[in-house]
Amino acid sequence: MSSSRSRTIRNVGAGVAFLMPNLLGFLVFTLVPLVFSMVLAFSNWDLKLHNQYKNNSIHFIGLDNFIRLINEPNFWKFLGNTLYLMLLMPFAIAASLIAAILLSKDLRGGSRRMWATLLLTAIMVGSLLLLMATGQGRSGMVIMMASLVASIFIGGALGGQTVYRTLFYIPNFTAGVATMLLWKHLFNPQSGPINSVLRGPLVSLTDVVRQSPSSLIQSGLWVSAGLIALGAWFGLRRLRKAWSDGDYGSNAVILSAVFLILPAVLAIFWSPVPLVGWVTLAATVCVTLWQLVIAIRGRDFHGRPWDGVGSSLMTATSLMSLQLVVLGLGIACYHLPAMAAVSDGLTPPNWLTDYDWAKPAMMLMGFWGAIGSNNMLLYLAALTNVPQELYEAADIDGATRLGKFWNITWPQLAPTTFFIVVMGVISGLQGGFEQARVMTQGGPAGSTTTLSYMIYSQGFEIGRLGYASAVSWMLFAMVLVITLFNWKFGNKYVND
């Protein structure tokens, strides 16, 4: 008995000893700082006043930090910046899904395909060498890029999926700061490759715009109004059908419909021609009423009020992002003739130094990173788990490729998408610090300052540790609420 007991003690001791390094690390570097920062959020700890060389004592100040935070205009501005950058999320998820679907195909060529690729590559490289030899090559960089593309083709023809999967995943294991510096150079207004590429087409576009009647170009605003209403119709129709099938509950549909109607409301404020805004809203109201009339006729199955809210919100917000992009393009069309009329004509944006373009520039970089991100790997793994019998059954029923994607692949990927959305929302709310620090220092005029950058700035540049902790916990509260919402409603749909 005693030998058994001492052996148990020894085993427990050994187990605890094995766990201790990790446990201690967790306690010292995670749990204790976490609890400590929570206490700090309710204190007036300021490095200028409270440190080992100062005799001031730290005081408990209740909710003062939080009240001050809510009343600080910059907090709302930086929260707005954070949410703006998160608009990228639907596009990033779509990009990683498309990349995963492409990479799940067998890309290895048959012998004929491989020889064709090799031949094309040889022709391209040979032509470039000839150009270089005769002094016609534009630059060493062009030759190098062309050779790189050629080797990718060859590698893909020979190695298939493995080569392309590795190439797509490269951005994810390249150091973040290095890629940000690279993008900073890509965005260089004068010598950056992006503007070098844009400059030519913009010169041509300037000529086209100058030679065309202004009203014709500006009618793009009306086209965008139509597309926004069309988007609302498409989304509402889909919501109505899902509601009719009992997949979505009434409350979920109403909430999602608000997001689909929102761009039309914003059009009233943002459109340079107020009439266009009102027409957009009127058209959207019409399609809403139309779907409502159809819905009133009754439904086939009944669901609970909040059923499918996660999925419906995801569809609605994705469509809303697209509608907003269309609205932006419409407004750009309206201003195009005036922009082309100036002596320089249409010029590429100044990206990171332009208040209006700095955030889109960061989103562009984020989009590039998202294509080959961990999300792509998750989708790749999830795609292999989709039962082939479902596709076979669909083939027998004569389903199209789009039909198979929409009715089999997408629903089967729902748990993965749900996980990606949850993680995306969390990292989106917490993100933006590295980009702002490396690329813009939060500028111009605070346009790229996110909440995480605000925490750093308040804590380590100004020294208000208590206040910075309050910002952190406010951010945590937002993440928690949204994640709970996701789990409550999104998870239910996924498990259904």
Place this chain on the structure above:
Amino acid sequence: MKYLFIACLVVLTGASVLTALWLPESRSSVPVLYWVTDANPARQDQINIFKQWMKKHGYPTIDLRVDTANNDQSKKIIQGVSGVAGDIWDLYSNGETQYYYEIGLLRDITDVAKRMGFDPSHTWKAAEPDLMALTHDGQLRQFSFPDNATAGLYLVNRETFRQHNQPLPPSNWTYDEFERRGREFVKTANKGLPSRRYYFADGVSLSSMIRSYGVGEFNETLTRCTLDDQRVASLLERWRDWMEVDHIIPSSADLAAMSAAGGYGGTSPQKFNSGEFAMIFSGRFILIQLRQFDIERKKKGLPLLDMGAADPPYQEFPNSQFVTRSAAVYIGSHHPELATYFLSFLASEEYNMQIVRDADSLPPNPAYTNTEAYLHPPDHPNEWGLHEAFAKVAETIAVGKSYSPFVLPQIYNREFDEATQEFLTGRITAKQAAKQVTARVNQAIERTLVENSNLRPLYDKLIKDQQTIDALRAKGEKVPLSLIRDPFHRAYYQFKGWAQ
């Protein structure tokens, strides 16, 4: 497995002990001090000269090492309050002395500096705001001494002016003259070119421009921000037009587009050397980079850069902002007395002449700008005349920066940058920008007073002084200089004859 685990533990413990033993402090028989500074090859030379100087004077032998990895402000603060920062810190002209004093991280060297000969009387008068901090009882105490100093002026590429048949700028000129000549220059130089290539100058010092209009960032007692002024709004509009309409100077986007050029001093010296910037506004340190171009020119058999100098233009009050890199002793240093020797060394002939030779800005002690080595460096005849101009600007019109003890410089800078950027991007008017920065900085002052009640007595005293000043001014009487804390106002009052 458990033996493997124990073995890992033993190896890691052993490695930690070895690392501790391997630290310079453990291996060295003499005290090791760390100098937190920027990455500059000249630092090693300076350390060598310092060691020789210590030996020459019979001071204790020490090992001084450069720490360039922790020169960032936030690192200094975090390491400082944790008690593990380097012994000597280089501070820069963004209010670091006042800020670190507020945190309690710097050693007060007022008395020792007097005793060892490196008090403010041994350096430039305009350096005072960077070396001293205003204590809570209203006294000025010394916390640092300059490594070097800078007062900006325009370096002129005379070759470029000749090339475009433009007259050389005068050494003393107003902003109206600057604008007129600038417009003429860019019009002539860029004529027939497919896109703009030539600029009159790389920029203007906005803070000097504001002061030249007779406006200070703060009032006389540093208790309120005073930028909400019509003159500030009109000069902001003028500044914007120089970038966006006249293209006399490049905009921030233009500069970003040119940023491919590397090297010391950024894009400006490269463009100055190529003639695309006819003038650059800089301190003497820029000659370090320009000398590199001269080496290249010599190799190619080209003439050396033909350079001249022009004072900063002005509207009403001629001035140039004076900045320093100064050294201070960390309060938590294990060897504060030894660290103080280094500050004493900065006032020595050996160190000053090293700065003179390297052209690393102005030497801490102005006396060394009268030497032949400073005025006529034998290897750089094309610089003769320039060094004198730099020293003259520092001596005559340079004014130190304004730091209010009631608002952190980084908050002021952030608000100022944000407002001017919002103005430049067309989101607000110049008037709104001036109003916004003033309102926000004053809000920050009020918040400081709520958070730090220790500052309240000083604030109340200064407010009383301000009332006295305002009353005297209203009556048209002269104001005692002792009441004025802001360096700009001290200089401005003297310039206008308003000071007793």
